[in-house]
Amino acid sequence: MTKPNTEPSEEHGAGPANTPSDFIRDIVSDDLKARRHSQIRTRFPPEPNGYLHIGHAKSICLNFGIARESGGICNLRFDDTNPTKEDIEYVESIQKDVRWLIREWADDRLGLKPKGQTPETQSINGKQDFHLPSATVTGDEKTATAGARSTILEPFYASDYFEQLYQYALRLIEKGLAYVCDLSPEETDQYRGAPDRPGKDSPWRERPAEESLDLFKRMKAGEFPDGTRTLRAKIDMASPNIWMRDPVLYRIRHADHHHTGSEWCIYPMYDFAHCLSDYIEGITHSICTLEFEVHRPLYDWILEKLELPRPLPRQHEFARLNLGYTVMSKRKLMQLVNEGLVSGWDDPRMPTISGLRRRGVTPEALRDFAYNIGITKYNGLTDVAVLEHAIREDLNKRARRRLAVLRPLKVVLTNYPDGKVEELRAINNPEDESAGTRVIPFSREVYIERDDFMENPPPKYFRLRPGGEVRLKYAYIIKCESVIKDAAGHVVELHCTADLDSKSGGLTAGRKIKGTIHWVSVPHAVDAEVRLYDRLFTVAEPDAQGDFKKHLNPHSLEVVTAKCEPILRDAIPDLRYQFERLAYFALDLESQPGKLVFNRTITLKDAWAKETQRS
RNA sequence: UGCCCGAUGGUGUAACGGUAGCACAGCAGACUCUGGAUCUGUUUGUCAUGGUUCAAAUCCAUGUCGGGCAGCCA
Numbered sequence A: 001m002t003k004p005n006t007e008p009s010e011e012h013g014a015g016p017a018n019t020p021s022d023f024i025r026d027i028v029s030d031d032l033k034a035r036r037h038s039q040i041r042t043r044f045p046p047e048p049n050g051y052l053h054i055g056h057a058k059s060i061c062l063n064f065g066i067a068r069e070s071g072g073i074c075n076l077r078f079d080d081t082n083p084t085k086e087d088i089e090y091v092e093s094i095q096k097d098v099r100w101l102i103r104e105w106a107d108d109r110l111g112l113k114p115k116g117q118t119p120e121t122q123s124i125n126g127k128q129d130f131h132l133p134s135a136t137v138t139g140d141e142k143t144a145t146a147g148a149r150s151t152i153l154e155p156f157y158a159s160d161y162f163e164q165l166y167q168y169a170l171r172l173i174e175k176g177l178a179y180v181c182d183l184s185p186e187e188t189d190q191y192r193g194a195p196d197r198p199g200k201d202s203p204w205r206e207r208p209a210e211e212s213l214d215l216f217k218r219m220k221a222g223e224f225p226d227g228t229r230t231l232r233a234k235i236d237m238a239s240p241n242i243w244m245r246d247p248v249l250y251r252i253r254h255a256d257h258h259h260t261g262s263e264w265c266i267y268p269m270y271d272f273a274h275c276l277s278d279y280i281e282g283i284t285h286s287i288c289t290l291e292f293e294v295h296r297p298l299y300d301w302i303l304e305k306l307e308l309p310r311p312l313p314r315q316h317e318f319a320r321l322n323l324g325y326t327v328m329s330k331r332k333l334m335q336l337v338n339e340g341l342v343s344g345w346d347d348p349r350m351p352t353i354s355g356l357r358r359r360g361v362t363p364e365a366l367r368d369f370a371y372n373i374g375i376t377k378y379n380g381l382t383d384v385a386v387l388e389h390a391i392r393e394d395l396n397k398r399a400r401r402r403l404a405v406l407r408p409l410k411v412v413l414t415n416y417p418d419g420k421v422e423e424l425r426a427i428n429n430p431e432d433e434s435a436g437t438r439v440i441p442f443s444r445e446v447y448i449e450r451d452d453f454m455e456n457p458p459p460k461y462f463r464l465r466p467g468g469e470v471r472l473k474y475a476y477i478i479k480c481e482s483v484i485k486d487a488a489g490h491v492v493e494l495h496c497t498a499d500l501d502s503k504s505g506g507l508t509a510g511r512k513i514k515g516t517i518h519w520v521s522v523p524h525a526v527d528a529e530v531r532l533y534d535r536l537f538t539v540a541e542p543d544a545q546g547d548f549k550k551h552l553n554p555h556s557l558e559v560v561t562a563k564c565e566p567i568l569r570d571a572i573p574d575l576r577y578q579f580e581r582l583a584y585f586a587l588d589l590e591s592q593p594g595k596l597v598f599n600r601t602i603t604l605k606d607a608w609a610k611e612t613q614r615s
Numbered sequence B: 001u002g003c004c005c006g007a008u009g010g011u012g013u014a015a016c017g018g019u020a021g022c023a024c025a026g027c028a029g030a031c032u033c034u035g036g037a038u039c040u041g042u043u044u045g046u047c048a049u050g051g052u053u054c055a056a057a058u059c060c061a062u063g064u065c066g067g068g069c070a071g072c073c074a
Helices: A023-033 A054-070 A088-102 A158-174 A185-192 A209-220 A270-281 A290-305 A330-338 A353-359 A363-373 A384-398 A566-570 A607-614
Strands: A041-044 A073-078 A120-124 A127-131 A178-181 A230-233 A248-252 A266-268 A285-289 A314-318 A400-402 A408-413 A422-427 A437-442 A445-449 A469-472 A477-485 A491-499 A519-521 A526-533 A557-564 A577-579 A583-587 A597-603
Touching: A023 A054, A023 A285, A023 A314, A041 A054, A041 A270, A041 A285, A054 A073, A054 A088, A054 A285, A054 A353, A054 A363, A073 A088, A073 A158, A073 A270, A088 A353, A088 A363, A127 A158, A158 A178, A158 A209, A158 A230, A158 A248, A158 A266, A158 A270, A178 A209, A209 A230, A209 A248, A230 A290, A248 A270, A266 A270, A270 A285, A270 A290, A285 A290, A290 A314, A353 A597, A363 A384, A384 A583, A384 A597, A437 A519, A437 A566, A526 A566, A557 A566
Parallel strands: A041 A073, A285 A314, A400 A577, A408 A491, A526 A597
Antiparallel strands: A120 A127, A178 A230, A230 A248, A248 A266, A408 A445, A422 A437, A445 A519, A469 A477, A477 A491, A526 A557, A577 A583, A583 A597
16 A cells, blocks of 8 residues: 555544645644644535535544544534424434544544533623533543533534624624514525626615514514515625625524524525534634635625634635546435436435445544545546445455355266265455465365356456466366357357366366356355446436436446355445455345345456557 | 636645645556455646736736526425
């Protein structure tokens, strides 16, 4: 493994062996050097309106990575300010995915809070202040142990701050910096202007603060229907930055919220909730993607105008991940799920964290991938080969080698005694001696891969052919004597003879034979359903133009019944397997004793396939 | 015709005024009881034009190209 030769930061081998470096980490370490913060605090703030995907994984690795490298904390916070789009299903899946991804790497950096806790009101220099510090499972923050011995911890929710956000809104109105606006949504659009055309002031802009205060309280009390009024910041309708043109801070939504129930009928907008949530939690570095760059002036404006007593968080933006041969937007992923084009959010072909997990990808591989792609402000397209490489590198080190035949062709060894069974010793993982060995039964009839026999092979084909020899891994060198075909001319069986002295360790075992193939003893074979996954799309940029669904790969899933060596009967979900010469596999969650189901995580690199493609 | 951001081999990134490096991909070879892994070698790059400087990928200016911004979404 070759990595840039920076200082090793790792005592135990989880994740990349070196400390990454990028422009955001540079900012963080400058801030640390300048003693601007006593402890770094980042946050991962998903909206619970979909499942997490590999783009979120990049963000999680960044935010938790910075926390662990600096001895800081990364809060998991649900940015749940829009009850009509969010669901408890997503808050649960998100927690599961985050914990899985940071497992044994940064789980001691996960910032949580005592269950049910909301911000404390404190006074700093005579100013009222709201604060909700983090706790971690390691308890390096005393907050968690305040009352009960063992406190149950939970993630942060922006919706836990609705009361405080409301207070902040009141303060803004009192300062003459926000007003209740009676424009309809359509009128608000018209008044906003366009990027190259200034907007115009709302007729309600100069409404007295007392009147706005009264109206805002009545909005909260539920006196007005949806869409009839908003709370708006009073900034500048002529600003070249559209987000500074008196942005909406609150809207009316008579809707139940998954976390706060029916308590509220006004909900804060992202821009108002996010900066203040960061502040309340004591976030130091609020890291988000590039599309929020234009929102930063508003982020800073709100915090500054409120004249808050504690240090303010700073927002920094990086480029989101674009990966070839897939789509990344939650909207499109949801479309695939809702239209039944995949089996669910965790379909192994999905770029979701749950899909990748189900496919057999490990958190280590994902973290290594995130490390390799880096963090910049350049909006590029990452080659899937980078992901695939990270997955292979990880699996090569950990996978148990097994023999399994995906498309069986029966071979009868005519000179091998009928009924005889030999137990052959096989290596579990040549990359890891501690994985040990196992025995594989061998008998007169074996299955080999159909691809490993050709009647009229092209040049450079060094597997089995009529009259040719090949080595059966761990067993004998065999020679193809005759080809048995059915009435239609299809090859159904091979009759071969074995060089009985050529067994591993035997007299003629050292003979130079170009090809070695895998096999499974017919009477001992165990059946398994094997799901062969391929890329979900046929083109690198499915959403480049037109309907992305036009580019779905019709062959992204093929199901076969494989013949497996008997030990595979005891396969477990925690392990990864390499079916030798084929691919890496993991047990699917639908697998059951007696009814094995394997997912192909990723194929082995195949130089022969490349060779055949050339001609 | 507005504002913000960006541009380094095929792709993704490093170089923080001083030898353009790394990874992936590609190609060639060695080794191999996995056509895997491993090892060796190798092709290909600073968007353009000016300026500042002994010296520019790096600083400045202009241009070109790309991305983002007009939800009561996040």
